[in-house]
Structure formats: structure tokens, C-alpha cells
Amino acid sequence: MNLEKILAISGKPGLYILKVQTRSGFVAESLADGKKITVNLKSNVSLLSEISIYTYEGEKPLSEIMQTIADKENKGDALSHKAENAKLMEYFKVILPNYDEDRVYPSDIKKILNWYGILQSKGLLNDDAPATAEEPSAPAVEEVNEEATEKPAKKAKAKKE
Structure with a gap:
């Protein structure tokens, strides 16, 4: 059972799914009605997996x-x-x-x-259910692939004589 992205937010009824992390908090979607809310970092939030x-x-x-x-x-x-x-x-x-x-x-x-x-x-x-009802969302923090960020080597230009 995957409870990793399921949240309980103090002061708000029901459960929420973590959608996107932002600088000041995150966006969560209600399991009850599908409405998205923004939650700031000061809110008391519990991950069900914890x-x-x-x-x-x-x-x-x-x-x-x-x-x-x-x-x-x-x-x-x-x-x-x-x-x-x-x-x-x-x-x-x-x-x-x-x-x-x-x-x-x-x-x-x-x-x-x-x-x-x-x-x-x-x-x-x-057991194999995704964390969302529709499709799994992208991770909150994306990992950077070092190989993809390397700049390709410049091709040497042939000199004309």
C-alpha cells in the first residue's frame, strides 16, 4: 500500500494528494472533491506514510x-x-x-x-495503486542527470589555406 504522497492537513477535513512542491509550500489536491489548494510551510501536515x-x-x-x-x-x-x-x-x-x-x-x-x-x-x-487516482505525478524535486547537462565538445573548424 503506497501512502507516500497522501497527506493529512491539520484544520482541513479529509485527505490530500501532494501534487507540486513550491518555494513557499506545496499544492495538494483533495481526495474528496478534487479541488487543489496551496499549503504554506507553516501548516501542520502529516504524510500518512510517516x-x-x-x-x-x-x-x-x-x-x-x-x-x-x-x-x-x-x-x-x-x-x-x-x-x-x-x-x-x-x-x-x-x-x-x-x-x-x-x-x-x-x-x-x-x-x-x-x-x-x-x-x-x-x-x-x-498494493500496486499509484499515489493518485489519475496518474502518478512528477517527483517534487527533480534529479539532474549530469550527463545530460554536460555541454557537447565544440567541433574544431578546419582552417582554409
């Missing part, structure tokens, strides 16, 4: 948890994030039996299930 959940043994990446939910539900709908806290915690205990109940709150579980629902509805839960 999020982990506390367990008693350490931390478990969100991508593995999403994959576990997808496998359990056969890539279908999971429990609604609007369910009661007791049901949410019981469901999450099935998904991740050793999660740290003291540090993982019902609000965290709601967020994870909400994000799962968004990704599932957009078909982004496949």
Missing part, C-alpha cells in the same frame, strides 16, 4: 494497519468511524491486538477508520 501507531512492542506503521483492515474486509467497507467508542476499540483490538490502549485514543481510531474509508472509496488500497 504515521505509526503505538503497540506494547513498539510502533507499527499506518500502512500495515491499513493493509490489515483491507485484508480483513476484503478491500471493502470497514466499521464506520461514527460508531460508538466501545465498538471502535473492540474492532481495532481485532485489527491490532497489541495496540497500546493508554496511548491510542478512540479519536485516533476514528481518524484511522475515516482515512481507510476515504482511501477505500478512491480505490487507493491496492
Whole structure:
């Protein structure tokens, strides 16, 4: 499951796809309605690929948890994030039996299930799914190929005598 370009932006509902990096921030596209927004560097932004959940043994990446939910539900709908806290915690205990109940709150579980629902509805839960619904975007920072930037040697002109 590829969550590398999927973003959660504090203060904004839903999830976004990183499109282009700019000097003052970046442009992201909403998964909900496809609208593009500019986000400055001062905003609190989280890449889903960098999020982990506390367990008693350490931390478990969100991508593995999403994959576990997808496998359990056969890539279908999971429990609604609007369910009661007791049901949410019981469901999450099935998904991740050793999660740290003291540090993982019902609000965290709601967020994870909400994000799962968004990704599932957009078909982004496949192992080979691109980071965007249409086509993968160019990397934010392009690498420069040294061979392509070398200037060709000038041809020596033959002297006429």
C-alpha cells in the first residue's frame, strides 16, 4: 500500500494528494472533491506514510494497519468511524491486538477508520495503486542527470589555406 504522497492537513477535513512542491509550500489536491489548494510551510501536515501507531512492542506503521483492515474486509467497507467508542476499540483490538490502549485514543481510531474509508472509496488500497487516482505525478524535486547537462565538445573548424 503506497501512502507516500497522501497527506493529512491539520484544520482541513479529509485527505490530500501532494501534487507540486513550491518555494513557499506545496499544492495538494483533495481526495474528496478534487479541488487543489496551496499549503504554506507553516501548516501542520502529516504524510500518512510517516504515521505509526503505538503497540506494547513498539510502533507499527499506518500502512500495515491499513493493509490489515483491507485484508480483513476484503478491500471493502470497514466499521464506520461514527460508531460508538466501545465498538471502535473492540474492532481495532481485532485489527491490532497489541495496540497500546493508554496511548491510542478512540479519536485516533476514528481518524484511522475515516482515512481507510476515504482511501477505500478512491480505490487507493491496492498494493500496486499509484499515489493518485489519475496518474502518478512528477517527483517534487527533480534529479539532474549530469550527463545530460554536460555541454557537447565544440567541433574544431578546419582552417582554409
